Amino acid sequence: MMPRWLVLVVLLSCGAALFLGAGEAAAQGCAMCKTSLGGPGDPLSNGINASIFFMMSMPFVLFTVVGGWLTYMFRKHRPGTNTSEGVAPRPELKLLRAEREGAR
Amino acid sequence: MPRSSNTALADATLEAPPQPNLQVVVPRDGGPGGTVQSPPVSNARVAIAMFLVAESMFFAGLIGAYLVFRVGSVVWPPPGLPALPLGITWLNTIFLFASGVTMIQALRGIRRGDQRALRIGLAWTTALGAVFVAVQGYEWVQLLRHGLTASSGPYGSTFYTLIGTHAVHVVGAMGWVGYVAWMTHRGRYSARTHDGVEVCAVYWLYVCALWGILFWLVYH
Numbered sequence: 519m520m521p522r523w524l525v526l527v528v529l530l531s532c533g534a535a536l537f538l539g540a541g542e543a544a545a546q547g548c549a550m551c552k553t554s555l556g557g558p559g560d561p562l563s564n565g566i567n568a569s570i571f572f573m574m575s576m577p578f579v580l581f582t583v584v585g586g587w588l589t590y591m592f593r594k595h596r597p598g599t600n601t602s603e604g605v606a607p608r609p610e611l612k613l614l615r616a617e618r619e620g621a622r
Numbered sequence: 623m624p625r626s627s628n629t630a631l632a633d634a635t636l637e638a639p640p641q642p643n644l645q646v647v648v649p650r651d652g653g654p655g656g657t658v659q660s661p662p663v664s665n666a667r668v669a670i671a672m673f674l675v676a677e678s679m680f681f682a683g684l685i686g687a688y689l690v691f692r693v694g695s696v697v698w699p700p701p702g703l704p705a706l707p708l709g710i711t712w713l714n715t716i717f718l719f720a721s722g723v724t725m726i727q728a729l730r731g732i733r734r735g736d737q738r739a740l741r742i743g744l745a746w747t748t749a750l751g752a753v754f755v756a757v758q759g760y761e762w763v764q765l766l767r768h769g770l771t772a773s774s775g776p777y778g779s780t781f782y783t784l785i786g787t788h789a790v791h792v793v794g795a796m797g798w799v800g801y802v803a804w805m806t807h808r809g810r811y812s813a814r815t816h817d818g819v820e821v822c823a824v825y826w827l828y829v830c831a832l833w834g835i836l837f838w839l840v841y842h
Contacts, residue, residue: 565694569686576682580675587671588663595662 666817670824677791681832684784685839691776692839699777704768706781706841707761714757715837718792721750722830725799729823735813737806744803747826751796758789781840788829788836795829798822 520528555563692698699705728743762782772782802822805811811819 561696562690562694565690565692568693569689572689573682573686576679580678584671584675591662595660 664817666821667824670821674825674828677828681787684787685835688780688784688839691780695776700775702769703774703777704765704770707764708841710757710761711837711841714754714761715833717750717757718754718830718833721747721754722827724750725823725826729816729819732806732811732816732819733813737811740806740811740819741803744799744806748796748799748803751792751799751826755789755792755796758785784836784840788833791829791832795822795826798825 551563551566555566557563724743724746726743728740728747731737731739731743770778770781772779799822802819805818
């Protein structure tokens with residue numbers, strides 16, 4: 519089995535190759551862009567590229583921020599772990615046996 | 623004489639082995655077992671987070687449209703149209719960021735149970751927000767007099783759309799702060815219960831941070 523760091527390196531390399539290799543063909547993916555834009559040197563093409571990359575990154579940014587915040591909050595408040603207010607107490611469970619006659 | 627079904631059931635119940643009635647008891651208020659665990663993230667916080675995510679995507683769309691024209695233009699601003707006033711907007715930015723500081727002070731005040739600090743903080747926040755909107759209105763009047771209108775091409779339309787949408791959000795946030803101030807006057811919040819103040823403060827700080835991004839993007 520491959521070590522975790524090697525898996526991470528392979529995945530990052532694949533991702534980098536995918537994005538860097540596609541840099542030349544940015545904003546040329548659809549027929550409309552290809553016919554209406556002047557190519558990589560066209561200012562409007564650069565503008566559309568910038569807009570696409572910005573909007574494409576936003577869901578990842580938001581997911582990371584909100585996911586990181588939720589993870590932090592849940593880890594912080596996990597019972598039995600250290601928090602800023604000391605060790606969060608575990609709720610004690612008591613088993614009560616109701617009187618048989620009382621239950622009736 | 624046949625026995626009734628009720629009698630048979632009663633006999634069966636008496637013959638069955640005793641079943642303990644189990645209950646989970648969580649002591650309250652610092653009892654020997656501890657306290658009731660509150661959820662890690664309150665419903666109000668999750669709601670405001672979802673709302674802000676939606677707001678972020680909305681503004682991302684507007685900024686994306688702005689980037690198309692800004693990066694796609696060789697000359698910006700276009701010839702014949704006035705440049706945006708930087709000095710007065712810097713001053714206005716300071717006003718809005720100061721309102722963020724007063725909102726944080728209000729929140730810290732209610733966290734320690736200081737109602738007076740909360741009231742003063744909310745009042746300053748509303749006042750500074752009103753100054754921000756008033757200065758921006760004055761700036762818009764000046765720009766309109768210099769010929770920059772929403773129909774002046776992409777420069778005018780993107781400016782008024784982006785900045786105007788943010789101004790609407792500031793006005794809405796001021797209304798929310800006013801509502802929180804009214805609820806504070808009615809004694810709604812305490813050091814233990816102040817989720818309403820927290821989510822309002824989060825929204826106000828979001829609006830302030832958003833202005834920082836828009837100011838850097840549009841005015842520079």
